[in-house]
Amino acid sequence: DAKTTQPPSMDCAEGRAANLPCNHSTISGNEYVYWYRQIHSQGPQYIIHGLKNNETNEMASLIITEDRKSSTLILPHATLRDTAVYYCIVRVRRDDKIIFGKGTRLHILP
C-alpha cells in the first residue's frame, strides 16, 4: 500500500505558484520523498526527491517538514503544461520498487 496521502485534486491559476501537499506520517529514517508526475497518456516523469533538507531544481522545489511527516512540492510559476497527476512517494533509496498512491490531479487554470 502507498504510504502517502494527497488531496485528490487542486486548482491553480496560470503563472501562480502551485503548492502540492503530501502527508507521510509513517516515513522511516532511511526513506526518501520522491515526486513524479504523469501527464495524460504518458509515463510518469521524475520531478525531485529529498531526504530531510529542502531541495530545488529546474522544475520545482521540495519542502520537507522538520519531523519529515509531510512535504510540499512547489511549482513556482505554473503553466498549462503543468496540468498532470502528481504522485508523492516514499521509498528507501536502494529499494527500487515504487508503489503509487492515487496522487493529486492538478488543474492549471488560464
Next chain:
Amino acid sequence: GAVVSQHPSWVICKSGTSVKIECRSLDFQATTMFWYRQFPKQSLMLMATSNEGSKATYEQGVEKDKFLINHASLTLSTLTVTSAHPEDSSFYICSAPTRDETRNTIYFGEGSWLTVV
C-alpha cells in the same frame, strides 16, 4: 539523460491472441525492470518485477502464466500478454532504475496502449 523506451506505443489485437511489449533502457544497464498497468482515471498498479537472468517476481493477484515476463539482457525486458481478452485492455508502463548515485532515479517508459477487440 537516461531514457527508457517502450514498443509498441499502441497495439490492437484480437481476443485470444498474444501480444508482446518491449521495454528497453537506452543508455544504461538495468538488472531490474518493473511493469505496471493503468486503467483510465486510476493510478499505476505494479504487476511484476523483471529480473535479468532469473524469473520475474509477480505481485499478489497477477497471473504469471497470463503475463509472461522475460528479461533476457541488461537492456531489454518483454511483457507478453497471452490469450488476451478485452479486460486486458489497458495502458502498460515499464520502468527501470539507474545506479547513478548522482541521479538515483527510476525512469519510466512512454507506455503502451493495448486494446483487445
